[in-house]
Amino acid sequence: MKTKKSLLFLAGTLGFAIVLAVAAFLLVRGIIRLNSTESDLTTRKAELDGFYANNPFPSPGNVQRENENGKALLGWFRALVGLAREGQVQPAERSPSNFMSLLGDRRTQLSQMAASNNVALAREFVFGFDRYFAAGSTLPAPEDVPRLTLQLLMIDKLCTVLFEERVSEVLGIEREEFESTAAGGSSKRRVLGRPAMQGAGVANAGLIVKDSLLGKMHFVVDLRVREKALFGVLNRLARHDLFVVVTGVGIDKDASDVKPVVKRRRDGDAAPTAEGAKTNDVPAHAERIIAGLEVERPMKVTLDVDVYRFPEGE
Secondary structure, eight states: OOHHHHHHHHHHHHHHHHHHHHHHHHHHHHHHHHHHHHHHHHHHHHHHHHHHHHHOOOOOOHHHHHHHHHHHHHHHHHHHHHHHHHOOOOOOOOOHHHHHHHHHHHHHHHHHHHHHOEEEOOTTTTTGGGTTTTTTOEEEEEEEEHHHHHHHHHHHHHHHHHHHTSEEEEEEEEBOOOOOTTTOOSSSOOOSSOOOOOOOGTTTTTOTTOOOOOEEEEEEEEEEEEEHHHHHHHHHHOSSSEEEEEEEEEEEEOOOOOOOOOOOTTTTTEETTTSOEEEEEOOHHHHHOSSSSOOOOOOOEEEEEEEEESSSSO
């Protein structure tokens, strides 16, 4: 009995010793790992403190490289602006009376060009400068003349495209009336999504203010045009020497593209002639065409156009 108790005590002691040894091993391994982690942390912290303590900037090599990059970017920018600036109109200095003479001459020339290309214009069409042809109108202010001249030259080029593409009719042209006497006025065309054409909101139209990259003027053109001519106008504006952006195209068809069918009599039916004889009533070739380019009717189109200008010099 005593021997059995001794064996049990020995087995228990051995098991406890094994557990204690395993615990000691795990504890020692944990302490070693902790010390290693603490050492790594100390090393990394020292490296970080060294980075913060250093003063690497400015590096002469980096400064030189950045200066070279800046010069290259500036050169590319100037080349891009130069390309965009090509073809833009440059008005000469002129007095208000000289502007009115130019306006009258361009109106006459554009009206003659429209007539020679069979483009209809409304009677007394004044190409957006209604206020200067109205009864009792006065000369523009001298400070407004440069931008008025710009608008006139831009409208001249836009109308040249319309006439050469042979649109059916030009119904109207609106420009931004930035003149001081128009300040506080209301827009004749204030449609959702379309900018106003009069009032304080357009006082800076076309101006290239200090440190600005560009200026722009907005125009609205109403016309009647067939599909082929409309595509011609849009393509011409896209590749025009002026920097032109068409910001909106509104199309309104007020008539069907398909003509009513001319009914012919059934075979065997006959229509009496003047002499009393009977003959089959067959529609002519033109009457049998009910769709296509030959019978297309002009549609009403509204074009919103921005013309951009870019500063001269550096």
